[in-house]
Amino acid sequence: MEYRQLGTSGVQASAVAFGAWAIGGWMWGGADEADAIAAIHRAIDVGMTTIDTAPMYGFGRSEEIVGKAISGRRDKVQILTKYCLRWDSEEGEYYFDTTDAEGRPWKIYSNARPESVILECERSLRRLGTDHIDLYQCHRRDGTTPVEDTMGAVAKLIAQGKIIAAGVSNFTVEEIRAAAGVVPIASNQPPYSMVNRGIEADLLPYCRKNNIASLVYSPLQLGLLTGKITSERTFNEGDLRNGNRFFKSDVIGRVNAFLDEIRPIAESHGATLAQLVINWTIHRPGVTVALVGARNADQVAENAKAADFTLSEDETRRIDTLLDDLDLPDA
DSSP: OOEEEOTTSOOEEESEEEEOSGGGOTTTTOOOHHHHHHHHHHHHHTTOOEEEOOTTTTTTHHHHHHHHHHTTOGGGOEEEEEEOEESSOOOSEEEEEEEOTTOOEEEEEEOOOHHHHHHHHHHHHHHHTOSOEEEEEEOSOOTTSOHHHHHHHHHHHHHTTSEEEEEEESOOHHHHHHHHTTSOEEEEEOBOBTTBOGGGTTHHHHHHHTTOEEEEEOTTTTTGGGTOOOTTOOOOTTOTTTTOGGGSHHHHHHHHHHHHHHHHHHHHTTOOHHHHHHHHHHTSTTOOEEEEEOSSHHHHHHHHGGGSOOOOHHHHHHHHHHHHTOOOOOO
C-alpha cells in the first residue's frame, strides 16, 4: 500500500482508505457490528490503515464501532472524522430531514459554531476511545457561521493536541480559501468517480496548486461501478440509491456497457472491475486518497488489492476516451 501526505500536515494516509459510512447503518439498510469490526481489523492488516468516519454516520454508531475496532491498535491507524452535522440541536442551518436505523425521524442541522465544534470533538474522542484525531474535517458548510469563526475553534483544538490536522469536506474553492486564511487546511473531501468528475474543473486544480490533499468519496459511485448492479435492481426504502440519478435503469445500462468495454483491462491485471476503478481513481492528477466502504473483511481485502498494479499509458488513455464518450445525466 502506498502512503501519501495530507498537505503540509505530516499526516500520512493510505492511498486506499476505509470509508466507514456504511458500517454506521444509516442510509445503507443496517450493518452488522461484528462484521464491521472484522473489516476494520482486516484493513489494518493489509495496510489500509486510514479510517474515515463521522458522527453523522449512524448517529454516532460508526465512530463507536471504529473505536471498538482500533482498541489496542491506535498506533497503527490514522483516524479521520468530522463535525458540523447535528441531529441533537436545531442551532445553525437546517439541512434535511431523515430517519435513523430504527425509523425515528430527525432534523439535521449544519452547526459549525465554535462552541459546537469543541463539543463535537470531545464527543468524537470519547466514542473513538482516543486522545487525538489525526484529521478533523468540517462535514459541510454552515451558512450561518463565518468560516473564520469555525476555523478559529479548530486552531484551538490543534494547539491543545486534540487534533493533528484540519480538513474540510464538500467545500468550494472560495470556502477552502477562507478557511486556509485561519488555519492550514490539509485536505478537502469531495465526491468523485469515473462518472462524477465535476471537481476536475476547479477543485482538483486549486488543491493541487495549493498543496491540499483531495480525499475523494464514492469512487465506486455507491456500487454502480462494480458491474454488479443490473438495470432491474431495486433498492429498499431508506437506501440512498433509491431515486438517485445514477441508478435509473437506462443509466445503469449505459454504465454497464462502458464497464464491459474496460473489463479486458481489468482481466489483464488479474483484477476485478472495482479494483480497476479504484486504481484509476487513485492515479488521477490531484487525487490523494480514495475512500472505499466495506461491510466485511473479504470486501476490504479486495479493495486493498486495487493498489497492487499499474495501468499503462495506453490503458489509461483507452479508459479516458471511453469515459469522454459516455453520455450520462448532469448533477
